[in-house]
Amino acid sequence: MTASGPPFRLLPRLDDANRFYWTSGSDGRLRFQRCGRCRHYVHPPAPRCPYCLADALVPEVVSGRGVVHSFTVNMQQWFPDAEPYIIGLVTMAEQDDVRLTTNIIDTDADDMAIGMEVQVDFVAADDVWLPVFRPVVSGEPEPSREPAS
Amino acid sequence: MKADQLLERKAVISGIGQSAVGRRLGRSDLDLTVEAALVAIADAGLSRDDIDGLSTYPGMGMGPGGFAGPAGPDVQDALRLKLNWHDGGGEGAGQIRAVMAACLAVAAGLARHVLVYRTVTESTAQGKGGRQALGGMGAMVGPGGGPPRMTGFLQWTIPFGAVSAVNWLAQVARRRMYEFGLTREQLAQIALNGRRNAALNPHAIFRDPLSMEDYLAARMISTPLCLFDCDVPCDGSTAVIVSHVDYAPDAPRSVAHVNAIGTALRGRPSWDQFDDMTTMAARDAAASMWERTELTPADVDVAELYDGFSILTMTWLEELGFCGKGESGPFVEGGERIALTGQIPLNTSGGQLSAGRLHGFGFLHEACLQLRGEAGDRQVAGPPEVAVVANGGGPIAGTMLLTRGRG
Secondary structure, three states, rough: OOOOOOOOOOEOOOOOOHHHHHHHHOOOEEEEEEOOOOEEOOOOOOOOOOOOHHHHOOEEEEEEEEEEEEEEEOOOOOOOOOEEEEEEEEEEEOOOEEEEEEEEEOOEEHHHOOEEEEEEEEEEEEEEEEEEEEOOOOOOOOOOOOEEE | OOOOOOOOHHHEEEEEEEOOEEEEOOOOOHHHHHHHHHHHHHOOOOOOOHEEEEOOOOOOOOOOOOOOOHHHHHHHHHHHOOOOOOEOOOOOOOOOOOHHHHHHHHHEEEEEEEEEEEEEEEHHHHHHHHHHHHHHHHHHHHHHHOOOOHHHHHOOOOHHHHOHHHHHHHHHHHHHHHHHHHHHHHHHHHHHHHHHHHOOOOOOOOOOOOOHHHHHOOOEEEOOOHHHHHHHOOOEEEOOOOOOOHHHHOOOOOOOEEEEEEHHHOOOOOOOOOOOOOOOOHHHHHHHHHOOOOOOOOHEEEEEEEEEHHHHHHHHHHHHHOOOOOHHHHHOOOOOHHHHHHOEOHHHHHHHHOOOOOOHHEEEEHHHHHHHHHOOOOOOOOOOOOEEEEEEEOOOOEEEEEEEEEO
């Protein structure tokens, strides 16, 4: 089984706080808020930096690399006729207290392991781009952080 | 901290009551609540005219069908209570936050006898709606006619099919396997112990024997958690009366004294951003409870530890100090230490895994029964002097330490 995520996705409602995040994948790049003063990344989006309280958070492109902190293979039929899919908890390479609940795709459930290196990909649906992750192929170079023009 | 500064010690649990508990009872949540309330009021030696406080978790329509129980005002009106203090809500230190609030209210003199209840009709609600009620996501309809859009915390999980706490906590279980070497056979002991105790509880929902072979053969829900790692939706109401300690000598039954409550939440309040996924909020609630008492884990005679999912009980065993961090697997192996005759009798009514998902309050009811020596065939010898109750999982956690009254 090569996992591809759930067969049906309820999507987030966009608002002024989360829009940059859920639409970031439109250019193939993942972004988080980053503090211009203390340089921490912040997730989920916040009005001020929760570390130093500066009003200086700006979305910034990250590598999209991460490590599988944990995972589960969902077997319950929340959706009719759903194949098993992999839910993962991914810690971002830039900062280990930024985690995403996501799907791990393009891999077999039997090959999943905590500590696995993964790379962001996006599932486009309606007006959002959901960040999902696939295993990093050995020797694969880190992607450019420059936003596509 | 000096004992006279611990306001929770001004409170006792003077009465307990439970409605019928079962699958698809088809009765309203208000009907079940009134039944449980009247039992608890009589058990405390009171009449409804004595009840001047009301508290619940969560009330007022929170969550999916059958979850919230009736709103406080509906219960107040059904019993025509004249209240000096009333409270309800889903935020706080686990489901027993409603009991903690009542303790502080009687300590502050805002009320003398508080009726506290928690009612669920999840079995009936799910029976009516089938899979859709359980989260049949493809069939949900939002305000605009199409599928609903997710907001708040759910926006970070639901779009990825992480639709249930079982998905979120399965990742906690997997992480514990990675860090501590936890095995499914060890985790199974929580379910097996619950079922052994449920066989001695005439009100439990599942009482047939459950073997290790049954557990290991059960269908997976979200790996590594299987069907028997998940609690059983039910219908039922639990009510307790929280009274001022001055009432203890007049109470007809031995009261349960509130020795300490644990309410802390020091990590991030999130299912996926908490700093230590292997403990989550149980760590903070347990630590803050032990900071408020001279008692120690070695003094505890019976433990009623939340088992909405088996993995949560493992976490509570460690964080409450019955074994070291990461050691709950070896601790429960074989089941002897947690049996009724063991070092720390655990989930003596069968817990939510076998007796039914009374959502935290079932544990409180059972702890009081055990302290009174009224737990029938499942009574722990002694009877026990000290009981601990833990509610919640993930970023939600609250604990309460109870001691036996002296008559």
